[in-house]
Every structure is written in C-alpha cells, then in structure tokens.
Amino acid sequence: MKKAYELAKEQYKALGVDTDAVLKQMDKVQISLHCWQTDDVGGFEKPDAELGGGGIQVTGNYPGKATSIEEMRTDLDKVLALLPGKQRLNLHAIYGEFGGELVDRDQIEVKHFQGWIDWAKERGMGLDFNPTCFSHPMADTGFTLSSKDESVRKFWIEHVKRCRAISAEMGKQLGTPCVMNTWIPDGSKDEPIDRNGHRALLKASLDEALSTPYSKEHMIDAVESKLFGIGAESMTVGSHDFYLGYAIANSKAICLDSGHFHLTESVGDKISSCLQFVDDVLLHISRPIRWDSDHVVTFNDEVRLIASEIVRNNYLDRVKIGLDFFDGSINRVGAYVVGTRAAQQAFMVAMLEPTKTLREYEEKGQYFERLALLEVLKTRSFGAVWDYYCQVNNVPSGDGFIADVQKYEQAVLVKR
Numbered sequence: 001m002k003k004a005y006e007l008a009k010e011q012y013k014a015l016g017v018d019t020d021a022v023l024k025q026m027d028k029v030q031i032s033l034h035c036w037q038t039d040d041v042g043g044f045e046k047p048d049a050e051l052g053g054g055g056i057q058v059t060g061n062y063p064g065k066a067t068s069i070e071e072m073r074t075d076l077d078k079v080l081a082l083l084p085g086k087q088r089l090n091l092h093a094i095y096g097e098f099g100g101e102l103v104d105r106d107q108i109e110v111k112h113f114q115g116w117i118d119w120a121k122e123r124g125m126g127l128d129f130n131p132t133c134f135s136h137p138m139a140d141t142g143f144t145l146s147s148k149d150e151s152v153r154k155f156w157i158e159h160v161k162r163c164r165a166i167s168a169e170m171g172k173q174l175g176t177p178c179v180m181n182t183w184i185p186d187g188s189k190d191e192p193i194d195r196n197g198h199r200a201l202l203k204a205s206l207d208e209a210l211s212t213p214y215s216k217e218h219m220i221d222a223v224e225s226k227l228f229g230i231g232a233e234s235m236t237v238g239s240h241d242f243y244l245g246y247a248i249a250n251s252k253a254i255c256l257d258s259g260h261f262h263l264t265e266s267v268g269d270k271i272s273s274c275l276q277f278v279d280d281v282l283l284h285i286s287r288p289i290r291w292d293s294d295h296v297v298t299f300n301d302e303v304r305l306i307a308s309e310i311v312r313n314n315y316l317d318r319v320k321i322g323l324d325f326f327d328g329s330i331n332r333v334g335a336y337v338v339g340t341r342a343a344q345q346a347f348m349v350a351m352l353e354p355t356k357t358l359r360e361y362e363e364k365g366q367y368f369e370r371l372a373l374l375e376v377l378k379t380r381s382f383g384a385v386w387d388y389y390c391q392v393n394n395v396p397s398g399d400g401f402i403a404d405v406q407k408y409e410q411a412v413l414v415k416r
C-alpha cells in the first residue's frame, strides 16, 4: 500500500499537488454523523417509537435496527471504528435518555442529554443537535411553528427554546460549538389560500423561539429549507426563499440539504452564493433519487462539486458538514460507513486538485486546457492515496470494511 501511495505521490507531484499535505488537511474535514440512521428516525421517547408524519419516510426492514440508546451507541462505536479521521455526532431531541418516563418535547432538559455529552467527551467528539418537530400528536395537522393554533405554536416554540439551551450546554461542555438545526415539516398537500399567513406566523415563532442570546462559541443556529414533503406537495412554509431571507436578516446559518431542491439544482453551486451573505452554511449531504428519498450518499458528481466548492474557496471553517440519509433496507452500520466514506472521499479528491493551475487557465480564457486537466484528474491514482489515508488512520482500506460490517452483523445485529 505504501508503494502504491509513493507512486501516486509522484503522479500528483507532477501536477503540483502535495499528497502528504492533503493527508494532513483531511483532519479538517469533520463530518457530523446523523444519529437517526441507527434506528430509522424512531427515537427513544417510548418503546417501539416510529417515524410518523413530517413528510419524510424510511423504507426497508433490514434486521438489526437499534432498539435502545445502548444499542445505538454500540452501533455508532462500530461505525467510528471503520472511519478514518474525526467525526461529530448529530442528535435529534427524540434521542434523550428519558429513563422510562414520558417527557414531552416541551419538557426536555439538559439532564436528558448529559449521558450523550459524557459519551461524546470520552470520545473527544463534538455534538450537534436538532429539535424534533414531527412524530408527535401536536404535529398531526401538518403545521407546527406556523400553525394557526396558538397553543400548537407555543408548544413548539417552547421545544425549540429548550433545544437551544441544551445545544448551548453541549457546546460549552465539549468546547466546540453545537450546530442546532431547525427543520419543520409545515406545509400543505393542496393549494393553500393563505401562504402568507403561515409564513408570517413562522417568522414570528422563530423570532420568539430563537430570542435567547447564546455565545457562538457554544451554539450556532441553522434553519433548513425544503421544496416539498410527502403530504406537503403544494406548499412548504419554510421554503428556501423564506429561510435564506431569515438567515441573512438574523445572522443565522442556512442549512442546505441535497434532497431539498429541484433535482436539476445543485447544492454545490449554492454554497458560494449563500456565503456572500451568511457566516455559516450547514450541509445535509444526502442522495435524492427522483425525490427527497434520503438514499445513502455515494461518491457522485453532486457530492464532489459540494466538496470542491468548499476546498477551492477555503470554506472548511464556515461550512459545517452533516449527513442526512436513512435507509432501512440495508445493513444500517454499513450504510453509515459507505455514506461517510463517500463524502470524505469527495473532500480528498477536491484537495488533490491542482486548483492554482486550473484557476490560471480559467483566468487566461484557456478553457480547453481547463477541461482537459479536469478530465486527466479523473484517472489519477486517488484510490492509492485514500487507501494509505485509511491505513495511517488504522481503519480498513479498500473493501476491507465489508467483512468487518458482516462480522458485526452476525455477532450483534442479527441477535436483536
């Protein structure tokens, strides 16, 4: 492997790229693992909880879904052991440790998440967080923060407020800001008459829910837009226009989910636009197939453009990288490993680009040369650099992780 790496190093050196520097630079890529892939977005508020409503859906019934926080942590440790580099963990509010009590969303406190904070601290990881404004009777009408019913709005405002306090404490205790992302399912199946009314209510609810000031050293608010959801095909209250406007006007981060735009739109193209106006972008890297299907991320052109845009513009400090897929049709631990590695690979390939040369071609109008070099790069020995990176990080390289996931399935998952 070292030999293959040395050859690749020479190949990239000829193009003006220092592969050793790339290996170091990869340390800056910290991907936040979305906890909800372990259990198909069920959460542990009550036994056998399942994702309900919210315009999102998990398909598949592959054996081995985590049925408790303990199982979830075992799975996450397995995932972490198969990934090179450092990761964060992204929690949803339904994953608190409620000790068998029914703690409603407007009652959650730091104490329900202290176990996670300690867990993360032991692993030297940062945490991110999300209010859960779905899978709850108060979300059954399809509206939460933008509901016309004041009692419904109040309930969700209180939930978001408590989530922010929890997030700030997570960031404080772990010494790294917790990104708290608010996504709500609010929308309408059929053509509504009062789009404006719901958007005005959402703005007012957010103003109140996000009013407590917290240091950016502890927590960063992000808001996530969406084009449409299941059962909300005609109008989504929190559209991209709405949230980009809100984020700019209120100095919040905007969350761009790869599945939340028309399929011909590209999240990679949006990053440099948003960052002209907001301090931070949060990514939910996903793989939409025909709709916001939340397929496991693969190393495709979409993800590569996202990574290239971040690396080419030195935006690694301003773009927080999260994943958002939930596939219950395959081994869930394997799904994490494939999806996270794919995103990491996209960043590595972006770092192996001789951007300076490409930029010079572009500045001089040498578009044939720019195109040709981009094509040549597609056949360079990136795989050897990736394998070596895995080796120096003591995780399986090549297809080695497949056997590890299979072993874990036999030893742990099938017994659940």
Ligand SMILES: C[C@H](O)[C@H](O)[C@@H](O)C(=O)CO
Pocket: 036, 041, 056, 130, 183, 224, 226, 257, 284, 292, 324
């Ligand atoms: C579970 C997440 O909050 C959810 O996936 C959200 O981020 C989203 O993308 C909804 O479509």
Ligand SMILES: [Mn+2]
Pocket: 183, 224, 257, 284, 324
């Ligand atoms: Mn998302």
